Amino acid sequence: GQQVMQIPQYQHVQEGEDFTTYCNSSTTLSNIQWYKQRPGGHPVFLIQLVKSGEVKKQKRLTFQFGEAKKNSSLHITATQTTDVGTYFCAARGSNYKLTFGKGTLLTVNP
């Protein structure tokens, strides 16, 4: 089945530093979604990317979809303690099924 590799597994930063998580697939993706899960919480949808080379921004978060639609990244500028959590990418397969990456756990030292 479809597999999505996400790196790094963990990232610890000082508050104010930037953070990036990457998502890679061996197959071309129709779209990719990003979710955030706060500690003790459930995944919450952040964004969906559909077009080749697409870049979307949400305040300090920048999402990119690769030209070949095989990779994606989430970049956070100047992290804050509220950014703590696990970030998942998810690729859509058949029948609206999503395959999730294993996630990147971000911790922020104040």
Add this chain to the structure above:
Amino acid sequence: DVKVTQSSRYLVKRTGEKVFLECVQDMDHENMFWYRQDPGLGLRLIYFSYDVKMKEKGDIPEGYSVSREKKERFSLILESASTNQTSMYLCASSLEAPSYNEQFFGPGTRLTVL
């Protein structure tokens, strides 16, 4: 406000017991999903349903079954619970939309099998 609810936040069961996890959504979504989440393994799809009485196996269906008798309700059944089914179980739902299928998650049920 969009809502997915799960019957219990925490559940403790004994090996061999039959366990029912219930999920209800109020968004009139066609698709519903059951995942389990384990440290280091991310979210793994157990089963999903794209219509009432319809179901499809996900990546790890062994030891589980599901039931969807009404559109808003999707149940996960552990026929005979085992200790390796101790996990966080997350239910989700989404619209049946070809190009946009954001999933809405419930709060999760942390199941411990002793």
